[in-house]
Amino acid sequence: MSTADHINSSTPETAPKVGxxxxxxxxxxxxxxxxxxxxxxxxxxxxxxTDNVHAINSLCDNPRQKFVFxxxxxxxxxxxxxxxxxxxxxxxxxxxxxxxxxICSKTRQEFILLxxxxxxxxxxxxxxxxxxxxxxxxxATVLGPFFTEDAADLQHGDSIASEGKxxxxxxxxxxxxxxxxxxxxxxxxxxxTDDDGLYDTQYEGRxxxxxRGRFKTDENGYYSYRLIKPTPYPIPFDGPVGxxxxxxGRHVFRPAHLHMMxxxxxxxxxxxxxxxxxxxxxxxDAVFGVKTSLIVDTELVTDDARARQLGFKxxxxxxxxxxxxxxxxxxxxxxxxxxLANYYKSIQQ
Amino acid sequence: MSTADHINSSTPETAPKVGxxxxxxxxxxxxxxxxxxxxxxxxxxxxxxTDNVHAINSLCDNPRQKFVFxxxxxxxxxxxxxxxxxxxxxxxxxxxxxxxxxICSKTRQEFILLxxxxxxxxxxxxxxxxxxxxxxxxxATVLGPFFTEDAADLQHGDSIASEGKxxxxxxxxxxxxxxxxxxxxxxxxxxxTDDDGLYDTQYEGRxxxxxRGRFKTDENGYYSYRLIKPTPYPIPFDGPVGxxxxxxGRHVFRPAHLHMMxxxxxxxxxxxxxxxxxxxxxxxDAVFGVKTSLIVDTELVTDDARARQLGFKxxxxxxxxxxxxxxxxxxxxxxxxxxLANYYKSIQQ
Numbered sequence: 038m039s040t041a042d043h044i045n046s047s048t049p050e051t052a053p054k055v056g057x058x059x060x061x062x063x064x065x066x067x068x069x070x071x072x073x074x075x076x077x078x079x080x081x082x083x084x085x086x087t088d089n090v091h092a093i094n095s096l097c098d099n100p101r102q103k104f105v106f107x108x109x110x111x112x113x114x115x116x117x118x119x120x121x122x123x124x125x126x127x128x129x130x131x132x133x134x135x136x137x138x139x140i141c142s143k144t145r146q147e148f149i150l151l152x153x154x155x156x157x158x159x160x161x162x163x164x165x166x167x168x169x170x171x172x173x174x175x176x177a178t179v180l181g182p183f184f185t186e187d188a189a190d191l192q193h194g195d196s197i198a199s200e201g202k203x204x205x206x207x208x209x210x211x212x213x214x215x216x217x218x219x220x221x222x223x224x225x226x227x228x229x230t231d232d233d234g235l236y237d238t239q240y241e242g243r244x245x246x247x248x249r250g251r252f253k254t255d256e257n258g259y260y261s262y263r264l265i266k267p268t269p270y271p272i273p274f275d276g277p278v279g280x281x282x283x284x285x286g287r288h289v290f291r292p293a294h295l296h297m298m299x300x301x302x303x304x305x306x307x308x309x310x311x312x313x314x315x316x317x318x319x320x321x322d323a324v325f326g327v328k329t330s331l332i333v334d335t336e337l338v339t340d341d342a343r344a345r346q347l348g349f350k351x352x353x354x355x356x357x358x359x360x361x362x363x364x365x366x367x368x369x370x371x372x373x374x375x376x377l378a379n380y381y382k383s384i385q386q
Numbered sequence: 387m388s389t390a391d392h393i394n395s396s397t398p399e400t401a402p403k404v405g406x407x408x409x410x411x412x413x414x415x416x417x418x419x420x421x422x423x424x425x426x427x428x429x430x431x432x433x434x435x436t437d438n439v440h441a442i443n444s445l446c447d448n449p450r451q452k453f454v455f456x457x458x459x460x461x462x463x464x465x466x467x468x469x470x471x472x473x474x475x476x477x478x479x480x481x482x483x484x485x486x487x488x489i490c491s492k493t494r495q496e497f498i499l500l501x502x503x504x505x506x507x508x509x510x511x512x513x514x515x516x517x518x519x520x521x522x523x524x525x526a527t528v529l530g531p532f533f534t535e536d537a538a539d540l541q542h543g544d545s546i547a548s549e550g551k552x553x554x555x556x557x558x559x560x561x562x563x564x565x566x567x568x569x570x571x572x573x574x575x576x577x578x579t580d581d582d583g584l585y586d587t588q589y590e591g592r593x594x595x596x597x598r599g600r601f602k603t604d605e606n607g608y609y610s611y612r613l614i615k616p617t618p619y620p621i622p623f624d625g626p627v628g629x630x631x632x633x634x635g636r637h638v639f640r641p642a643h644l645h646m647m648x649x650x651x652x653x654x655x656x657x658x659x660x661x662x663x664x665x666x667x668x669x670x671d672a673v674f675g676v677k678t679s680l681i682v683d684t685e686l687v688t689d690d691a692r693a694r695q696l697g698f699k700x701x702x703x704x705x706x707x708x709x710x711x712x713x714x715x716x717x718x719x720x721x722x723x724x725x726l727a728n729y730y731k732s733i734q735q
Contacts, residue, residue, distance in 0.1 A: 051662075051664065051683055051684050051685065051686055051704065052662060052664025052665060053615065053616060053617050053641070053642035053664070053665045054553065054581075054615065054617050055618050055665075055666060056581060057581045057582055057583070057617070058579065058581060058582055058584075058617050058619035058620065059583070059617075059618055059619065059620070059639060061582060061583065062583065062620035062623065062639070065624075066623075067623050067637070067638050068632050068635075068636070068638065069637070070635070070636070070670075072666055072669070072670060075669065075670040076669075076670075077670075078669060078670055078674050078676070079668065079669060079676045079677065079678055080677050080678055081505070081508045081509070081512060081677075082512050083512050083513050083725075086505045086508055086509045086674065087509075089674065090504065090505035090674070093636055093670070094634050096634065096635030096636060097635045098635060099633070102633065102634070104469065105469045106634065108465055108468045108469050109465055109504075110504055112461040112462070112465040112468075113461070113504060113506055114505065114506065114509055115461060116457055116458055116461040117506060117509050117510055117513070118509070118513070119457045119461075120453065120458075121513060121726055122454075122510055123510075123514060124510060124514045127501070127506070127507075127510045131495070131497045131498055134483065134486075134487060135490045135495070135497050136487075137487060138483060138484055138485075138487005138488050138490065138497075139488065139490065141484045141487065146480070148480045148483050148484050148487075149480055152476070155439065155458075155459055155462060156436070156439035156459065156463065157462055157463065157466060158476075160432060160435045160436075160463055160466050160467070161471055161472075161473060161476045163431050163432050163435065164432050164466070164467070164470060164471070165473045230407065232403075232405060232406045233406055233410060234406070234408070234410065234411065235407075266402065268402050268404065268405055268406070268407050269404050269407065269408050270407035270408065270411070271407065271408070274411065274414075274415075274416050282417075284446070284448070284451065285442075285445065285446045285451070285455065286417075286419070286446045287419070287442055287443070287445060288416070288417050288418070288419040288421075289411065289417065290408060290416070293402035313400075313402045314400065315400065315401025316401060316404075317404060317421055318421070320424060320427060320428060321421060321424040321425075321426075321427055321442070322428075325427050325430045325438065325439070327427070327428045328428065328430075329428055329429055335400050337400055355400065377470055
């Protein structure tokens with residue numbers, strides 16, 4: 038059907054003029070659809086709206102998108118019906134989501150924070166990164182909103198944190214496959230907050246990355262670097278998500294943690310973090326990220342000479358020896374299939 | 387529990403230092419929660435995350451908010467599980483929602499547009515504004531994102547549209563209760579697009595309202611005004627929601643319509659719109675707003691003298707005589723109760 042047919046279908050003399058606005062839109066790339074093939078969407082009621090949104094969305098020629106939107110619309114509508122959502126509540130939600138979007142910037146991702154606070158990030162992460170039982174592979178956890186791609190490339194033993202950011206710490210260990218073989222040339226991205234609980238990106242006028250770095254494992258899978266001992270800190274609580282958590286009676290703290298990402302050829306990229314024994318927020322992480330297998334303990338080394346040898350200005354420092362075990366891409370795919378099968382079995386019971 | 391107790395709970399020597407970051411946050415107003423009363427949220431899996439988010443959200447002391455968030459989190463998580471949401475899809479959604487928020491401005495509300503396109507606005511509207519059968523009350527429909535509060539106060543017979551914006555139209559009629567009695571001193575807000583399919587707010591550098599106006603009914607409930615005959619137009623399709631509709635294979639057009647809002651003491655505020663017979667988009671409104679009871683027909687008046695008498699520069703003009711029937715606040719509340727009861731009956735069958 039041509040554009041002309043489309044906008045000039047026979048109508049009574051008094052019908053609205055289908056003119057400039059539609060013509061302009063079609064010229065600017067708006068889709069021209071054969072109207073005769075569309076379902077009738079008039080007189081929508083709470084009982085009929087959902088099936089009709091499905092009907093019009095079923096025009097989508099991407100089967101995955103069609104499936105995802107059918108479930109999305111069903112759950113969205115069921116939610117609104119389940120709670121008899123009022124117009125005022127709907128408007129509150131519109132305004133809230135708008136604020137979440139507007140506070141986002143190059144260095145702040147409030148929608149990830151919202152997803153974190155609602156447990157969606159932890160759910161998506163755990164669905165997509167299951168670890169096969171007995172494999173010994175390191176568990177994944179949430180990425181969080183503070184990863185950046187501009188960390189400096191550093192050498193073994195270098196420090197990711199500038200002087201005065203917090204208490205000294207030294208990490209070393211190996212990156213291995215589940216077969217115990219070293220993963221050489223593995224890229225390790227690592228990032229953390231300083232003692233004020235802030236990532237470098239949260240400071241105005243940030244000029245260079247700090248408290249983050251990028252390393253490569255050597256031929257033995259070995260890595261080593263200096264950092265500061267993480268401390269618990271609040272997620273950004275001056276924005277809409279912080280206000281939401283307050284209204285829910287929740288605190289905004291995360292236990293101390295050190296973010297780590299491992300990227301190596303043939304291996305599934307591992308995004309994880311370490312948590313620390315004795316942290317008061319381990320059990321109530323505001324973003325549901327803690328896994329007990331990721332809780333480590335450090336050793337306090339008071340030997341000043343050893344501290345200086347490693348590059349610190351003085352002792353003491355916290356020491357951690359930690360190996361990480363990566364899944365191959367094939368192992369990760371297989372684990373994901375098995376995990377989904379298990380989940381579907383569990384909900385059918 | 388004092389702040390000091392809160393952050394100095396007994397931990398081994400190697401535990402993270404709960405220090406400056408937490409202290410700063412508490413000083414800046416972050417909530418101080420008794421950690422001993424919180425559920426243990428470690429080791430979240432697809433099977434356990436939902437109940438645990440409910441557990442922590444149940445701290446909320448607002449029963450309505452607690453209920454709404456329990457349903458919200460359940461549906462959000464069920465959606466993610468139902469579709470086995472991938473990390474890439476999750477990130478696409480995060481980026482999409484961020485774009486929706488970022489394009490919002492004082493004069494553009496893309497989240498309302500998203501709600502409209504997903505049928506949520508029509509659902510919320512129909513749940514909250516049912517019309518009792520046989521009452522003769524005018525049906526409501528979606529507000530849309532283009533209402534502003536700065537329309538000029540106009541007198542009977544004035545035009546809401548400046549010259550050259552479109553074809554002339556004249557509307558008159560009465561605003562009544564379901565008892566047939568006039569609603570005097572009723573505020574009527576009315577707004578529409580011009581022939582280019584744009585509301586005044588969509589033009590850069592808008593200095594004064596156009597194609598919108600505010601009237602009052604007289605003691606007989608009578609109103610009259612000049613306007614332009616609406617034409618079909620696209621919803622804004624240069625943003626993320628327009629792109630979404632394109633990817634779903636949907637068109638972005640709304641049938642021609644004239645927005646109306648009625649505000650009167652003792653009556654339920656009515657937000658509605660008129661649609662026009664013969665419009666090719668009546669059956670496939672991009673935002674699911676059309677109700678057949680709101681479709682009207684106009685009469686083409688070619689009498690030049692009559693046109694000039696009404697204030698037009700020339701003929702012809704479209705003429706519409708249309709009465710509106712408002713529910714009292716009590717009638718509206720009762721209708722809402724009955725509608726919800728009906729809905730719950732229908733889903734239990």
